[in-house]
Amino acid sequence: MEFLPAFFQLKDQPCLLVGGGTVAARKATLLVRAGGRVTVVAPELGPDLRRQAEAGEVTHRPGTFVPEDLDGMQLVVAATDDAAVNRAVAEAARARGIPVNVVDDRRLCSFIFPSVIDRSPVIAAVSTGGASPVLARQLRTRLETLIPSGYGRLARLLEDFRKPVRERFPDATERRRFWEEIIEGPVAELAFAGQMDEARRELEDRIARDQSRRDVGEVYLVGAGPGDPDLLTFRAVRLMQQADVVVYDRLVSRPILDMTRRDAERYYVGKQKDNHAVPQEGINQLLVDLAKQGKRVLRLKGGDPFIFGRGGEEIETLAQEGIHFQVVPGITAAAGCASYSGIPLTHRDYAQSCVFVTGHLKHGELDLNWPALVAPNQTVVFYMGLTGMPVISERLIAHGMSPDTPAALVEQGTTPNQRVLTGTVASLPKLVEEAQVRAPTLTIVGEVVRLRKKLDWYQPEEHRPGTVFSSHA
Known part of the structure; x- marks a missing residue:
């Protein structure tokens, strides 16, 4: 392992950025998002950095780099198009023991910038050690499908309940099992769907009941699209991989079905002309029965569930029975x-x-x-x-x-x-x-x-x- 993965705490910390071009502007954006107080040293600023300076996000010192620019700095980035200047910045920073990054020259770096999945306060980072930034971005894109934006909301919610959960479950193993069920269950799904008040009430109820399992599960009504697995939404893929039971119809292609959990129960309820494997009323009741067994049920439908998919009838029954559900749109066949x-x-x-x-x-x-x-x-x-x-x-x-x-x-x-x-x-x-x-x-x-x-x-x-x-x- 050439680089040690680490996260810098930069809130209100002085950071130096040498360079005024497009690449420097991207680095400035990252440093500002992390809370750093960024000083940019460059003879001139490009349009992006100029806008940031005018908005008060960064401070510009016109001119060329001198070692005194490092005074009081906690972190340094060199992003000029002059190799000699970049080397001078790196050598001066190392002499003072300040972490330094030189864009596109990992030999001069004491730290590197990974590709970041920002779900604050959840942060995930991917790096190839500078070997292939494009590959790192591709891996980040794949991870985006597994880490939806709602994870940030979920993390903030869980932080609010750490103390009450610790008091309710003093045993570490019991507490871990409780959190695992919360993170994989309806509280998390409500947070992902943006229903934070309902998620908070559900979590409070779970703590008050002092149990690690729900009596009633939930149903995910997911549009599988017209057939190509690449057309699935991020949320669809995530729910497909966490459901305990899969109820699928005739128009769901085999490659898409293979993306569900291999150990999940499967129920085929497809319909053909004059040959309905399960009548619609039976499908509605099946979803209710499975959810009442405490299972997470994936109702996988070809195309979009609300366009000639009878999804409205299914969730109407779920609502009448008090079953938690959510709907994930799919690309309709048209x-x-x-x-x-x-x-x-x-x-x-x-x-x-x-x-x-x-x-x-x-x-x-x-x-x-x-x-x-x-x-x-x-x-x-x-x-x-x-x-x-x-x-x-x-x-x-x-x-x-x-x-x-x-x-x-x-x-x-x-x-x-x-x-x-x-x-x-x-x-x-x-x-x-x-x-x-x-x-x-x-x-x-x-x-x-x-x-x-x-x-x-x-x-x-x-x-x-x-x-x-x-x-x-």
């Missing part, structure tokens, strides 16, 4: 599939509005506002429309849409198996039949489809053995 197929849903030359509708047949009919769907300069996106494609095509044309209106079918959008077929409103039924299109498929109707050839950017990867992007996860 947004994901349109983007990955190179079809913008709106474009000022073709469409100024967009409508999402369900194409699901009920008793062989589609009860839709057809006159509104054929409005000009509009894109219409049909979810679940394969079975009803002949009806959709016939009704749109009957209500005034030109048979030659461009249309596209996006099968298994955003996945390596994505397939995009284009045609017209009139040719859609034949296209579905001849190409043997299968669910999940999204239908996009409108002049924006004309842009598909020009804007087609996504080239699905070759199917890899063992990787399954199936509609039956």
